[in-house]
Amino acid sequence: MIDSSARFAKGFRMKLTPLFVAIFSFAALVFAPAAHAEETTAFRHFVSFQFKDGTSEAKKTEIVDAFMALKSKIDAISDLEWGGTENIEPLNDGFTHSFLVSFKDKAGLEAYLPHPAHEEFVRLLKPHLERVYVFDYTAKK
């Protein structure tokens, strides 16, 4: 009786092992890209703009859209986001639009700055830019 239930348990485990492997492989495929995006070695290029007085809302929207479109034009960009100021404390020093450009490492930013698509964006931006703030850093947790 003991032998028989041990054999049954062993057979049960052997049947389930490939199922576990399949399910965890699937889970790893689905969830790994999201986990990877949070790795601690990202290099960040944080940029704030203050536009010149009189820059139209339409022009600001065009500039934001052109900046965000760089993600599909420059391979080195691993992530790109932006936001308008929603400051609670008035410590944004006149800056109204910020962008956070992420790269795998500093070499990514070095490839981005002279990239023709970035230079084309700068030509669109420049006539409307009053001030810019830039802070580049290796993200540490």
Added chain:
Amino acid sequence: MIDSSARFAKGFRMKLTPLFVAIFSFAALVFAPAAHAEETTAFRHFVSFQFKDGTSEAKKTEIVDAFMALKSKIDAISDLEWGGTENIEPLNDGFTHSFLVSFKDKAGLEAYLPHPAHEEFVRLLKPHLERVYVFDYTAKK
């Protein structure tokens, strides 16, 4: 024979269903926090410091460590990272240390600012702070 194998298949499915539920619940618990941190609705609190002349490196390290320790003290913080300037373009306006504090939404920042642990940190920082820059935004992709 058909009836018998259908009964077997039904029994097999019924035995396995709780197993599937258990495994996927476990996978969701393990992987969901990483996936969550990358959602597009994050609210960001970006902060740059310029320290007063004469602030020792030991004091700067103490301040960085105290800031980073807020992650374990304030539940509203979903992510926290920092870095020293590695600017390629000299557009960081004298700021040398930046911190990116992430929340689920703006209510998170509203809970963070008056939190006793944050107020204690500000008391440590203030005597050594020359200037601060803050930009709060909803991250849009």
